[in-house]
Amino acid sequence: MPGMPFSGYVLLSAVLFVAGLVGVLVRRSPLAALMSIELMWGAATLLFVAASRHLAAMGGHVFAFLIVVVGAAEAAIGLALIVLIFRGRDGADVDEVRSLRG
Amino acid sequence: MALPGISDLATLAPWAALAAGALLVIVVDLIVPERHARPWVFATAAAGVLLSGWYAARRLGEAGASAAFAGPAFGGAFLADRLSLVLTVLVLAAALFSVLLAAMDKTRDMSGYLALLLLSALGMTAVAGAGDMTVVFVGLELLSLGLYVLVAFRREDETAREGAFKYFLLGSLAAGILLYGFALLYTVTGDTSLAAVARYARGGAVGPLFHAGFGLVLVGFAFKLAMAPFHPWAPDAYQAAPAPVAAFMAVGTKAAAFVALVRFLWAAVPADPGLASAYMAPVALLAGASMLVGSLGALFQTNVKRLLAYSGIAHAGYLFVPLMSLEPDGLGTAMFYLFAYFFMAVGAFGAVAAAEGRGEPAQLERWQGLYQRHPWLAAAVALFFLGLAGMPPTAGFTGKLLLIGGGLRAGAGWLLAAMVASTGISAYVYLRVISTVYRSGQEPAHSPGALAPMAGGEGPPAAPAVDDENEWETAWARVGTGAVLLLAAAGLVVLGLFPNALLDGLTALLPLR
Numbered sequence: 001m002p003g004m005p006f007s008g009y010v011l012l013s014a015v016l017f018v019a020g021l022v023g024v025l026v027r028r029s030p031l032a033a034l035m036s037i038e039l040m041w042g043a044a045t046l047l048f049v050a051a052s053r054h055l056a057a058m059g060g061h062v063f064a065f066l067i068v069v070v071g072a073a074e075a076a077i078g079l080a081l082i083v084l085i086f087r088g089r090d091g092a093d094v095d096e097v098r099s100l101r102g
Numbered sequence: 103m104a105l106p107g108i109s110d111l112a113t114l115a116p117w118a119a120l121a122a123g124a125l126l127v128i129v130v131d132l133i134v135p136e137r138h139a140r141p142w143v144f145a146t147a148a149a150g151v152l153l154s155g156w157y158a159a160r161r162l163g164e165a166g167a168s169a170a171f172a173g174p175a176f177g178g179a180f181l182a183d184r185l186s187l188v189l190t191v192l193v194l195a196a197a198l199f200s201v202l203l204a205a206m207d208k209t210r211d212m213s214g215y216l217a218l219l220l221l222s223a224l225g226m227t228a229v230a231g232a233g234d235m236t237v238v239f240v241g242l243e244l245l246s247l248g249l250y251v252l253v254a255f256r257r258e259d260e261t262a263r264e265g266a267f268k269y270f271l272l273g274s275l276a277a278g279i280l281l282y283g284f285a286l287l288y289t290v291t292g293d294t295s296l297a298a299v300a301r302y303a304r305g306g307a308v309g310p311l312f313h314a315g316f317g318l319v320l321v322g323f324a325f326k327l328a329m330a331p332f333h334p335w336a337p338d339a340y341q342a343a344p345a346p347v348a349a350f351m352a353v354g355t356k357a358a359a360f361v362a363l364v365r366f367l368w369a370a371v372p373a374d375p376g377l378a379s380a381y382m383a384p385v386a387l388l389a390g391a392s393m394l395v396g397s398l399g400a401l402f403q404t405n406v407k408r409l410l411a412y413s414g415i416a417h418a419g420y421l422f423v424p425l426m427s428l429e430p431d432g433l434g435t436a437m438f439y440l441f442a443y444f445f446m447a448v449g450a451f452g453a454v455a456a457a458e459g460r461g462e463p464a465q466l467e468r469w470q471g472l473y474q475r476h477p478w479l480a481a482a483v484a485l486f487f488l489g490l491a492g493m494p495p496t497a498g499f500t501g502k503l504l505l506i507g508g509g510l511r512a513g514a515g516w517l518l519a520a521m522v523a524s525t526g527i528s529a530y531v532y533l534r535v536i537s538t539v540y541r542s543g544q545e546p547a548h549s550p551g552a553l554a555p556m557a558g559g560e561g562p563p564a565a566p567a568v569d570d571e572n573e574w575e576t577a578w579a580r581v582g583t584g585a586v587l588l589l590a591a592a593g594l595v596v597l598g599l600f601p602n603a604l605l606d607g608l609t610a611l612l613p614l615r
Contacts, residue, residue, distance in 0.1 A: 010289065010311075017282050024275055033271060040278030047285035059294040060285075063236050067281065070243045074274055077250050081270055084254065085263045100264055100338045 009050035016043035030082050034075070041071050110175040113182045116158035116190055117227055123150015124220035131213030140212055140575065147201050147216040151223070155194040162187045162607075178295055179234040181365075185611040186231035188437060189361050192444055193230075196353040197223040199448045199590070202582035203346035205575070206459040215255060219350065222248035226358035230365075235284045235294045238362055242280070242326060245358060246273045249351055253343040265342020272325060272335040280322025286315030287370075300369035308372050316370050320384060323366070326359040329388045330395035333415045337399070340411035345458055348407055349451030352414045353444045360421055360440065367428060368612055382426055386517050392419030393524035400531040406454055406464040409531065410447065413490055416524055417443050423517055424508025428615055434608035435508035441604060442489070442497035442597055449486035449590035453479060456583045466535065471543025480539045482587045489594050491532035492525055497597035504601065 016039055023036025045064045052060025111118070123146065130146045131139050165184050174181055200219055204212070225244030232238040250273065254266030288294055290311045291302040302312065321332065328336035340348045371381045396416025403409040421439060424432035454464050456479055462468060473480035489498035502525065509518045597604060 013282075013285070017278075020278065024271075030267070030271070034274075037271075037274045037278050040275070041281060044278065044281035044285040047282070048288060051285065051289040054289075055292045057292055059236075060288055063239075063284070063288070063294055066236055066240060070240065073247055074243065074277070077247055078270055078274065081250065081254060081263065081267045084257060085267050100261055100268070100341055 006050065006054040009054075010047065013043045013047040013050070016040075016046065030086070034078050034082070038071065038075070041067060113161075113175045114180070116154045116161065116187070117224060117231075119154040119157055120150060120194070120220060120224045120227070123147060123154065124217045124224065126150060127213050127217045127220065141578075143213045143216055144201065144205060147220060148198060150220060151194050151198045151201065155191060155198075158187050158190045158194065162191065174233065178297060179237050180228070180231050181233040182231060183611075185361060185365075185433075185437075186227065188608065188611065189230040189357055190227045192357055192441060193223050193226045193354050196350050196357075196444060196448060199452065199586045200346040200350040202586050203349065203452055203455045204344070205579035205582040206455055207344055207346065215252065218248040218252050219347070222252070222350070223354060226354045229358045230361040232362060232365070233296050235287070235296065235299075238366075239277070239281065239284065242359070242362075243277060245355060246277070246326075249339075249347070249355070252347045253339050253351075255344055255347070259342075262342045265338045265340075269335045269339035269342075272332075276322050276325030276332070279318050279325070283315045283318030283320075283322060286311050286318065290315070296365060296369040299366075303370050304373045308374075308377065316381065317384070319366060319370075320363075320388075323359055323363040324388050327356060327363065327418050328392075328411075328415050329418050330391040330415060333392065333395065336415060337403075337408045337411040340414070341405055341407045341464075343407075345407065345451050345455035345464070348410070349448045349455070352410065352447045352451065356414060356418055357440050357444070360418070360436070364425065364433060364436075364612070367425075368615060371428060371615075373615075378428075382428070385422060386426060386514070389419040389422035390517055390520040392416060393520050397524040397527040397531070400528060403531075404466050406466055406469070406535070407451075409466070409535070410450055410454075413528065413531075414447065416528055417447075419524070420502070420505055420521055423505050423514050423521055424512050426509070426514045426517065427512040429512065430610045430612050430614060432508045432512050433611050434605065435504045437608045437611065438601065438605050439501040439505055442501035442594070445590045445594040445597065446486050446489040446496075446498055449482065449587060449594060450490065452583060452586045452590060453483045453486060456482075456587065459579065459583065466538055469535075469539050470541055472539040474542060479587075482591060483539050484536045485591050485594065487532040487535050489598075491529040493529075495598045496594045497601070498594070500598045500601045504605075 020036045020039035020043060023039065024033050027033055027036060045067045048060035048064045048067070050060075052058065052064070127143055127146050127150070130142050134142045161182070162184065165187065174183075180186075197219060201216060204215060204219070207215070222245045225241045225246070225248065228241030228244060229238055230241075232241055250266055250270045253269055254262050256262045284294075287299055290309055291298045302308070325332040325335075340352065343351060367382075367385070371378050393416050396412045396414070396419065399415070400409050400412035403412060417439075421436045424435045426432075457469070457472070457476070458464060460476060460479070462472065462475075469483075472483065485496070489496035492498045492502040494500075506518060506521070509521070
């Protein structure tokens with residue numbers, strides 16, 4: 001890997017992870033929250049692939065594929081739930097989902 | 103690493119049977135004409151669970167009580183050891199009870215419901231047997247993805263959609279945190295197996311990336327276990343879910359995530375005593391916070407399912423009391439309590455399901471005078487809530503006694519004090535439920551056995567025209583629910599009076615660290 005050293009990848013993935021975490025906590029749109037979560041999953045995938053390359057081991061590559069596959073299933077269910085819940089409402093805002101509390 | 107062979111598949115018989123059952127449920131629904139599909143679908147699901155349980159029990163019998171027995175399959179990625187088998191039996195029992203309770207559900211698409219239930223059960227057993235981080239992740243997602251959909255199953259109900267959405271959002275967040283923790287651990291250990299994590303943790307200096315990875319994985323598991331402060335999804339999801347699903351979630355998810363977390367702690371807590379206590383401190387904090395949040399939160403609940411969710415949060419905390427020194431004896435005690443909690447929670451949620459089926463929504467004030475309308479149901483509620491409160495002669499009492507003994511041996515310290523305080527507070531909550539049920543209601547009693555939901559209640563959708571088949575099905579559903587309540591009550595009392603019958607089988611589930 002010419003160019004970026006391995007620590008650069010660790011740092012980049014950490015930045016992506018924190019950005020995603022902040023996004024989930026701050027953004028009120030369910031779609032933005034979902035995208036932020038995807039960003040966190042992406043950060044983990046990046047770290048797995050970079051570490052796998054760095055260590056010359058295959059485990060991380062396998063894990064990255066699993067994350068992609070499971071992430072697709074997760075997104076399918078998530079989007080279905082968002083459509084189900086916000087159909088017939090004006091906008092999509094997580095703060096409006098509040099009939100359950102206590 | 104040897105390639106997986108036919109012996110691996112033989113080891114996996116219990117889990118293969120479960121997966122086959124889940125797929126067969128869908129196939130049966132496609133083959134059998136729609137009008138008659140319902141009983142066949144239920145029978146297939148129950149048969150899959152029973153077959154899987156038979157395989158698991160047989161292997162458990164072969165294993166005896168020897169600590170040496172271990173059945174690593176697929177190069178150690180899946181551990182079919184006694185701990186896995188015991189947990190599989192527990193999860194299968196929960197799945198079977200949920201299938202029986204689900205007969206009350208009048209929803210049309212039962213094949214999807216049951217297939218997802220079985221697949222979630224498969225995910226739970228996979229998580230508990232995971233010897234590799236990839237299997238932990240895939241198992242956790244398999245159980246969660248099924249449950250997200252099951253919580254939203256009554257999709258015409260707005261609260262169901264909302265609860266499922268919140269559960270989904272926090273569940274995926276937890277998965278993201280867990281994944282990043284795994285990635286950090288992989289970066290420093292160089293392999294995805296828990297064995298590699300254990301080798302690293304015992305092999306001298308432990309780096310900062312490992313600390314961070316451990317912390318993130320712990321947070322991810324705490325979300326799945328609904329431990330405070332990562333619990334807020336649980337009350338919403340439990341309230342939104344159909345009662346059989348809530349019962350299954352409460353027991354299955356908790357048990358599976360607990361066993362996976364224990365396996366992880368076994369591997370990742372460093373050998374150095376100072377560092378080990380530093381690693382166990384956040385676990386103790388999570389457990390203590392769960393106990394207090396769970397018992398205090400339950401004080402103000404008016405919905406019985408929500409109340410049981412808070413009770414589940416507190417019970418997740420109790421489980422860790424004997425584990426503070428990470429010894430196999432402590433794990434045996436915690437597993438015993440898990441079985442006790444299984445009978446109490448399945449029984450309590452089963453009572454909620456039975457009440458909902460009789461047109462009594464899970465609102466506490468609507469349960470007033472339940473003993474006049476349904477005396478047997480009221481007796482069941484009293485027994486299960488006495489168990490949750492930790493009263494003799496139920497397993498709740500025996501289990502708590504064992505936990506406290508285990509906690510003393512493990513040097514749990516302030517965690518024991520928190521447990522006693524939390525038990526005291528929750529006892530008030532549970533006794534309040536019992537006293538509500540046995541207080542005479544002022545309003546005229548509803549016609550017994552009426553299936554119509556009360557106005558504004560949360561009962562199931564009204565059953566339309568009661569034709570012959572429907573009546574027959576309702577009768578079967580009553581039998582199923584009755585059987586669940588009876589078995590859970592019997593288990594709760596028998597386990598309370600004769601704890602050694604189970605406890606002897608729970609020794610040395612994991613080797614000494």
